Amino acid sequence: MDYTTTSKTEWLEQEIDSLKVQGLYNTIRTIGSPMDGRIVVDGKNVLNFCANNYLGLANHPRLREAAKKAIDTYGIGPGAVRSIAGTMTLHNQLEERLAKFKGAEAVITLQSGFTANLATIPALVSKGDVIFSDQLNHASIIDGCRLSRAQIVAYEHNNMDDLRRQIANTTEYGRRLIVSDGVFSMDGDIALLPELVEIANQHRILLMIDDAHGEGVLGKGGRGIVDHFGLHGQVDIEVGTMSKAFGVVGGIVAGKKVIIDWLRQRGRPFLFSSAMTVPDTAACLEAVDMLENSTELVDRLWANTRFMKQEMSKLGFDIGHSDTPIIPLMLGEEALAQKFSRTLFERSMFAMAIVYPTVAKGKARIRLMNTAAHSQNDLEQALETLQTVGRELGVL
Numbered sequence: 001m002d003y004t005t006t007s008k009t010e011w012l013e014q015e016i017d018s019l020k021v022q023g024l025y026n027t028i029r030t031i032g033s034p035m036d037g038r039i040v041v042d043g044k045n046v047l048n049f050c051a052n053n054y055l056g057l058a059n060h061p062r063l064r065e066a067a068k069k070a071i072d073t074y075g076i077g078p079g080a081v082r083s084i085a086g087t088m089t090l091h092n093q094l095e096e097r098l099a100k101f102k103g104a105e106a107v108i109t110l111q112s113g114f115t116a117n118l119a120t121i122p123a124l125v126s127k128g129d130v131i132f133s134d135q136l137n138h139a140s141i142i143d144g145c146r147l148s149r150a151q152i153v154a155y156e157h158n159n160m161d162d163l164r165r166q167i168a169n170t171t172e173y174g175r176r177l178i179v180s181d182g183v184f185s186m187d188g189d190i191a192l193l194p195e196l197v198e199i200a201n202q203h204r205i206l207l208m209i210d211d212a213h214g215e216g217v218l219g220k221g222g223r224g225i226v227d228h229f230g231l232h233g234q235v236d237i238e239v240g241t242m243s244k245a246f247g248v249v250g251g252i253v254a255g256k257k258v259i260i261d262w263l264r265q266r267g268r269p270f271l272f273s274s275a276m277t278v279p280d281t282a283a284c285l286e287a288v289d290m291l292e293n294s295t296e297l298v299d300r301l302w303a304n305t306r307f308m309k310q311e312m313s314k315l316g317f318d319i320g321h322s323d324t325p326i327i328p329l330m331l332g333e334e335a336l337a338q339k340f341s342r343t344l345f346e347r348s349m350f351a352m353a354i355v356y357p358t359v360a361k362g363k364a365r366i367r368l369m370n371t372a373a374h375s376q377n378d379l380e381q382a383l384e385t386l387q388t389v390g391r392e393l394g395v396l
């Protein structure tokens with residue numbers, strides 16, 4: 001295309017048309033109710049299996065109340081970036097409470113899990129350094145790695161032999177970082193943390209785990225992947241998010257004091273973008289309070305998950321190898337997965353098709369997100385709908 005003679009946005013129109021032709025155009029649905037086990041999507045009442053609202057906290061009365069009360073005391077916005085005049089008592093309280101909850105030396109909070117990765121990776125490695133990154137890491141890790149300008153060496157997903165090989169072949173760099181998702185969000189499998197710790201310690205390489213889908217889900221009362229494996233103090237950097245199980249929004253970086261201190265000096269989204277708002281921060285504090293005092297929601301999440309996995313297997317579905325509340329209903333063909341999702345929606349069940357390029361070609365699936373917000377009745381209805389649609393489309 002000759003960009004000097006066409007309109008300034010013609011290339012964009014062509015790109016969008018091309019996405020539509022390939023069936024890759026993302027049509028975004030609108031939610032007209034609070035986030036819950038049952039929601040209103042594009043005006044229709046549906047069972048919701050799309051949200052990362054693992055503990056059902058996104059519309060919990062205690063979080064709503066905490067947010068309202070905080071607004072009455074502190075207003076809404078932080079007013080400036082944290083390093084200038086935007087750090088409020090609430091931000092400090094949340095960081096202290098999260099550090100205690102997670103058994104970490106210190107915590108820094110950011111606006112989101114995405115910005116937590118963008119803040120952390122470029123602050124720790126740069127040009128001349130090397131990052132060993134699991135092939136299936138989340139986009140925010142990939143972007144953080146690219147921003148750092150360090151050499152990126154992708155190792156095969158959860159393949160510790162390949163990681164060892166790559167480390168052995170990569171000797172001429174300065175600082176080194178191993179980075180992995182804690183829970184891989186498209187399959188629900190977990191990083192091999194004990195082996196990662198062993199390799200990182202053996203080679204004196206910094207280890208960073210992004211526990212976005214493990215925060216509030218794994219470990220005692222949802223304390224995360226490090227707690228799940230009993231590896232406190234052995235993972236240098238644990239990134240997390242409060243947008244999933246915590247039901248709110250906000251990023252977490254937990255780790256040694258010296259690392260967190262460094263991020264307050266050099267984490268660019270911390271220094272140059274304003275902090276979490278007052279209601280977000282207060283709601284997250286309430287979530288920590290709830291998780292510290294009871295494992296009830298986490299227990300319910302796992303009971304629901306066990307029931308769904310067991311019943312879906314009994315029905316004859318291929319549900320992959322998830323170790324977490326994420327259930328991938330493996331269908332293979334992209335068109336089948338899209339049709340499955342549309343038919344579920346017609347039958348009042350909201351569950352997204354995940355297709356290429358998010359997963360490999362021929363590995364299309366429906367991703368079912370279990371939560372504590374689902375009642376037994378919701379689960380039974382979901383199973384009945386899945387079975388009907390599965391039979392209708394020749395999957396069962």
Ligand SMILES: Cc1ncc(COP(=O)(O)O)c(C=O)c1O
Pocket residue numbers: 112113114115138140181185210211212213241242243249250251
């Ligand atoms: C592994 C991982 N990291 C980071 C994020 C981003 O989290 P947030 O929505 O808080 O920006 C996600 C969300 O999908 C994720 O799965």
